[in-house]
Structures are given as structure tokens and as C-alpha cells.
Amino acid sequence: MILLVMADLEMLVCDKTNTDDVYNNDFCQHLLLLTETYDNWVNQGNAKWLFSSHLENYIWEAYPWDTPIHNDTDLYTMFAVWLEHPMNKEIITVDQLTDLVLDPNIHANYVTRDYPDLDKEWRNVLANYGKVDSKATVVIFSFAGKPNQVTLIDLSNNTRKTFPLVKTEQEWLTELKKIDPWLRHELPKGGDYPYTPPDPMALDFPQEYYPPRKANGFQDNKGRLWVPDEERGQRHWDVQCEKRGRDKYFKVSPDGRLLGGTPC
Secondary structure (H helix, E strand, O other): OOEEEEHHHHOOOOOOOOOOHHHOHHHHHHHHHHHHHHHHHOOOOOOEEEHHHHHHHHHHHHHEEEEEOHHHOOOOHHHHOOOOHHHEEEEEOOOOOOOOOOEEOOOOOOHHHHHHHHHHHHHHHHHHHHHHHOOOOEEEOOOOOOOEEEEEEEOOOOOOEEEEEEEEEHHHHHHHHHHHHHHHHHOOOOOOOOOOOOOOOOOOOOEEEEHHHHHEEEEOOOOEEEEEEEEEEEEEEEOOOOOOOEEEEEEOOOOOOOOOOOOO
């Protein structure tokens, strides 16, 4: 599974008539925090920006470069930097722009008014994202004060798609956990001793009850059982070499470091 990320259209353009009130320093700090979390996820190869070639061209051409704007509120310039990382993008082939409706409409009036082609293409990418990867999940980076999700309606055939709107770091992590069982269960995906499931393509990992600890553990591809443990307030995994034994196990941290015992 991979998380495809669509930027809210207002991350691409600025309201030139009211920048100081709408996009202040607090907002920019929020944006930087959210994207820093996203960048860390991209480095693991599990998330990409969602674009089409049309949308990318619109973005570059839309900005009124001759209009003065405060440097701290220039969201378009910030987004232009992200566009320079081609390995983090998924490009959708779009045949034509279509008229689509958002419910509720999450964009300010000036976006549709001043950037009508960009607005249409933004919605068209959402409508066509399934052509990239049927197993992918799309979330939209958005702003505080907006709803938690938005529905895209195609009036021509009355189809609907609903997308989460991620506005905080915690909401971003929640969406990541939905698609990544390693993250969801705090199992090590990397490091010297990662957890490897019997079926890496499964949406979740097989569990088995471990009587000596009265807890469920996760089976791995070697028949071992990973049982969660808390020691002095720090979570780690006791990797049981024998599913019914007690004394033969080793300890692994959530990031894949050996904490004790002899690996089996």
C-alpha cells in the first residue's frame, strides 16, 4: 500500500488581497510541521505527491510573480520547492478537464474565481487517481477550520469519492496507520531485526494467543511469536523462539534494535 497525497488547492495559490490575515506565521509553522512529517514518510518510499502533467503546468504558470507578497506567507514558493523532487510524485494522465463538485466546497471563493483552470484540474486529478494504483489511498493536506473529509461528486454519472482532509500531524499519523500495519502495531519495519510477516502483502498480520503472558503476539515468517512488553515504561517486543515456551526469546525495540537475549 502507498499513500498518495494531494495538496489542498490553497497550498498552491495565495489570496493576494488579504495575505497577512489569512496566512500568518502560525499557519506557516503548521504547514512546515505537517510537511516535515510527510517528508519523513516519503523517505521510506510509502507516500508520494499526486499530480497530473496538466496540474503541474498550471501550478508553474498560475503564480503572479510581479505581485508583492510577504516572504513568510508565500505558500506557492514553498510548494514549488516540493515540486522539484520528481521521485516523490505520481503523475496521472488526464484526457480532459471535467466539471466536478466538492461537497462541501473546501476552497475559498478567490480560488475558483482567480484560478478556474487550476481548480478544475485539481478536482480532475482526484477523480482519476485510481488509474495510478488501485491499492493506493489518497489524503488531502488541508487547513484548520475545514471539515475532516470532502466528497467529490461527478454529476455526469452521479458517482462519489470521499477523501480525508489532514490538517494536523496526528491526523496524518492516523491515516498512515490505516495503511501500514508495521506502524499501526509499532512493529519494527527496519533496523537489524525487523519483523517480517508470513505474507508481506497482507493488509494485517496474523496473531496468536500466548498463554504464558496472557497476551496476543504476531507470527513472523520463521514461526516465532512477537509479544509486546512494557519494561520500565518502555515498549519493546519479546520475540519468542517457541510459541509455547517461556525462556527462549530475545528483545527487540520498535525501531529494530536488539535489546537483549540471543536471536534465534
